[in-house]
Amino acid sequence: MNNQYDVIIVGGGATGAGVARDCALRGIRALLIERADIATGATGRNHGLLHSGARYAVNDRESAEECIKENMILRRIASHCVEDTGGLFITLPEDSLEFQAKFIDACRAAGIGAEAIDPKQALALEPSVNPTLIGAVKVPDGSIDPFRLTAANVLDAQLHGAKVLTYTLVEQLIIESGKVVGVKTLNTLTGERGEYRAQITVNACGIWGRDLAAKAGVTINMLPAKGALLVFGHRVNNVVINRCRKPADADILVPGDSITVIGTTSSKVPFDQCDNMVVTADEVDLLLREGCMLAPALEHTRILRAYAGVRPLVASDDDPSGRSVSRGIVVLDHATRDGVDGFITITGGKLMTYRLMAEWTVDLICKKLGVAVGCTTAVAPLPGSAEAEKVSKSCKCSVHCVSAKASVENRHGERAKDIDNSTAAKRALVCECEQVSVGEVEYAVNCLGVKNLIDLRRRTRVGMGTCQGELCAARAASVMSEVAGKSAAEAKADLKSFIGERWKGMSAVAWGDTLREGELLSWLYDGVCDLSNLKEQK
């Protein structure tokens, strides 16, 4: 087995996937290593907002400009991951219209189309918006599916020769005469150990990048900042709603697929909590209180679940106190910074700028490797977005009905044609909320690297809808066991952990209908199915 690559990228979030894709498109042999599934860290734990940049316009011109540029690029290259909802920045009676004026000027200066509209017009555009608003500005916000985006980057990287290892932990960096020359790994599913070598290793681990850097003896001063969000049970708003004031907690409400998300809070958390984020009652209170200011209907809308992510904030290198935080993109060349060759860290930034972060990183890689190929990721569409406008006509996937066809094309773009829905057995629906067929599950397992039910959820939205997997999880587990060749015991253990995972997000908001669902979940899976007494797997 050839374990030699040009570049090893550690971390399968949007950034790592973007670096892998950019490398592959430039002909650089890349290996992407992720300790769990792709998009499990901060990438999959945010609003799913396609920022226009307007939020940053007043305070951070540079970020605002980056955002609007990337916004326009993503609409082209990732059209199947993006929904053009448009956005509103609303001014409420307790906010200032002076800020609105300053905001519009700042947006325009950053190249963001911002148009003040009459509050009545805003209400007509988005009937859910707080009717007491005194001002509104239209901006080109949208929503983006981070799972789909990351999966498309990974898929394209693979199509261009990159290798991807999920559920693979980097236990050690191999360092020879002060240079990082590779990694030692552990496959967490099989227990198999491996060793891979490359001229350059890229640390794209987000907040966990501090630990990887430490393995090279390098210190990065990171500050984990937790952001909590709530998912509501249906699509309350069709347009992104923001508060037109200095960025604060819980002031963005984003519609995505069949749901709406409010977020986020911001609080420092210790490193040992980064792997186990729990949303507190206070955070839920704050999110609800502020969310209702944007759209009063939220007060009476069922909350499906709560979740939280960790922003990888980096303290500026020139500030020994660690207080001055850089919110922008941080590329650290550890050769010049720390005297450690062959090691680059890419961090900071945001989901919106993942592609630009990758571009900067791979530009640096090219310089080091002496590769003179330019970046094409700003123009080359991702798989799924290649012929988006032609899909509906050309796609031969014979899904049974319009809604299922729309769902599957929405998720996979023109790749939907690779999904086998030719027989009734393949068309049988695993998840009715999100219209996922047996054929789509097979495609996800065979082509998108799905190893378990939680991975399947990220690729297909199985269990993300109103029932939170209550009625489809067992079906999906059974189908997965057949498609992925899992033993019944493994598949049942997978089902048990999937249900456990779903409940984690529900328990923080378990009152009203969500508690009812929780009671049913417990009845069905702990009671009727008796999953608690599953014999433990080795």
Place this chain on the structure above:
Amino acid sequence: MRYDTVIIGGGLSALMCGIELARNGKRAALVAAGQSTMNFSSASFGLYNAPEPLKAIAQLPQSHPYAKVGVEQVEALAGVATEIFNIAGISTVGSAERNHKVITPVGQMRECWLSIDGVVSAQDDKLDFNSAALFVPEGFLDIYTSFITSALQQMGVMTSLCHFSLPELVVRRNNPTEMRSVSVARALDKEENLRALASIIVREAGDAEVVLLPATLGFAQNDVRERLERMTDRRVLMIPTLPPSVEGVKAERALRRAFEKMGGAIFAGHTATSYQTDENGEIVSVTTSKDVTLMAENFVLATGSFIGRGLEADRQGVCEPLFGSDIIGATSPLTDIDIYSPQPFMGCGVDVDEQFHILKQGKSVDNLYACGSILGGYNPVKEGCGAGVAIITALSVAQTIINR
């Protein structure tokens, strides 16, 4: 309208209470809001999770509903329950002295007291057959074939698998959301479909001792399994499915019919929304969402837990919305983040005295009782006693009222 007893609720507990009252000559009425949780149940009823449930019940603390009934009475009422199931035409197997095991939809074997006859069940983890042929409608995903066949294999049963289709199911399958247990069961109500299935079974089952099918054997008809046995000259057994549970729905329907046949009245689609009292604080009547006022000597609250909306939780706490009964077990937080740990909210319920009179502000209301999962002080999931408590407390309340 005037009754001896008005029971608010339409599920297992309400029906059991109503039937016991009706067959003892009491005029009883049920206020049944909608589908009950029997729609979600499997095809079996648990008394308590222990090989010998009565022995375990004898050890329970006084706060447990069973302890209020007393173990001897639990045993007697378990016998009454079996009798009622029989009268309603639901034939069951099992005894309260010793649990048997029943296969779950994912192929676990779990303890239970009564099973609807024909479900795959075992005594001491041993099935009474050695080979089986499993027949699954093509495109039907609510039976988890690999889980079931591997569970059977572990118990020494070799199982062959056959996917079948019937002309009617082919049509239904064009709409995949229609491939549910109830749709399959409805198709098998029809003689021609059943005959077609029988001939497939005869052709494909080889020398398997028993024929297995998902629990979708007839929806309107109650004798489909027996007819299929006669047509194929084989033993036919069922594997329970996740909701909607055809056997649960059929059992509920059978109990409702039995209750009505005994003269009981069911106000279906009504929700009790308010009540009236006399000067002593006793309940005189309840009024429903359709503006019907029902007067009675006794009232029984059997509206279930959170799922049945007998209890409601908001951010501030838990309440019982109709009578404002006292609540026990409303801990903060109400949940545990691990779904497989005991969930604190399961212990929530209305506070009652030793005869299941509901307490309001610490004082019991003389003609107002509670039974079933609206009671607190126990964990139906972890103790495997949800159905048992529903049935036993219902019968206990009925007998208190009869003896009044």
